[in-house]
Amino acid sequence: GTVRHDQEMAFNAKRSLGKITNPLERLRLQCLARGSAGIKGLCRAFRIIDYNNTRTLDFKEFLRGLHHYAVMFDKEEAQELFQIFDKDGSGTIDFDEFIITLRPPMSKARKEIVMQVFQKLDKTGDGVITIEDLRKLHNAKYHSKYLNGDWTEDQVFKAFLDNFDSPYDKDGKVTTEEFMNYYAGVSASIDTDTYFIVMMKNAWKL
Numbered sequence: 001g002t003v004r005h006d007q008e009m010a011f012n013a014k015r016s017l018g019k020i021t022n023p024l025e026r027l028r029l030q031c032l033a034r035g036s037a038g039i040k041g042l043c044r045a046f047r048i049i050d051y052n053n054t055r056t057l058d059f060k061e062f063l064r065g066l067h068h069y070a071v072m073f074d075k076e077e078a079q080e081l082f083q084i085f086d087k088d089g090s091g092t093i094d095f096d097e098f099i100i101t102l103r104p105p106m107s108k109a110r111k112e113i114v115m116q117v118f119q120k121l122d123k124t125g126d127g128v129i130t131i132e133d134l135r136k137l138h139n140a141k142y143h144s145k146y147l148n149g150d151w152t153e154d155q156v157f158k159a160f161l162d163n164f165d166s167p168y169d170k171d172g173k174v175t176t177e178e179f180m181n182y183y184a185g186v187s188a189s190i191d192t193d194t195y196f197i198v199m200m201k202n203a204w205k206l
Contacts, residue, residue, distance in 0.1 A: 006035045009189035023073070023081040028102055030071045036185035039102055045069040046095065056092040096177070103184035109193045114183045117204045118176055129164075129174040131157040 013033040020026050031038035046057055046065040057065065062085075063078050073081060085093040085101055106114075119125075123133040131154055140146055140156035151159070164174040164182045190196045200206065 005189040010035050023077055024084050024101070027071060027073070027081060028104060031102070032104070032185075032188055036189050039099065039185055040182070042069050042071070042102075043095065043099055046098075050095075054092075055095045057095075057098075058092050062093060099181055100177070103181055104188040106180075106184055106187050107193050110183075110187050110196050111180070113197050113200045113206075114180055115176070116206060117200060118179045120204060120206065127176060129161065129179070131161070131172060134160065 010033050013029045017026065017029050017033070020029060027042075028039070031042050034041060042065070045068045046061070049061045049065045049068060050057060059079065059082050062082050063075065066073055066078060082093065085098050087097065118129070121129045121133055121137065123136045124130075134140075134157045135153075138157075138160075140153040143151070143156045145151040145159075146153060146156050158172055161172055161174050164179050187196055190199065
């Protein structure tokens with residue numbers, strides 16, 4: 001079901017692009033046209049451009065990242081877009097602020113169910129999901145890659161966390177913000193709150 005919704009979202013995003021002039025909405029739609037992981041992919045492109053690991057981008061780096069990810073903006077449009085993200089006028093964009101501004105908005109009901117899942121996974125209640133939390137919830141020894149000897153238990157858990165972890169800072173820990181960012185992408189592919197909530201409850205056995 002999620003794959004079908006992802007395909008529908010990509011189709012609808014592509015169809016809407018011709019009607020939208022707002023540069024932020026156009027960037028969001030160009031990312032969503034690549035599926036729910038599209039925004040994460042753009043962040044990964046920016047991470048590659050950020051050679052000095054400052055987790056910020058100046059305008060030249062921002063422009064290079066857009067071209068690297070093949071999203072279509074001319075220099076003037078990119079400048080307008082950059083100014084939307086550069087809220088304090090410092091001449092640089094912070095990665096975290098960028099993704100929060102770009103991610104599709106979610107209703108209160110959707111945010112609440114995402115937080116319920118996060119709290120279920122965060123066994124220690126410290127606001128971060130780690131391998132230690134997952135050990136208390138899942139047995140990695142049934143995973144196919146563990147069974148055939150490719151991965152250790154820790155590698156199974158790390159691969160699971162990597163789905164949600166920031167593309168520019170894979171540290172084996174998932175914060176509330178990173179978890180919300182991931183599900184904002186998934187949420188954009190699902191029309192109704194009711195369906196999203198049912199999907200989350202079924203997927204996470206709430």
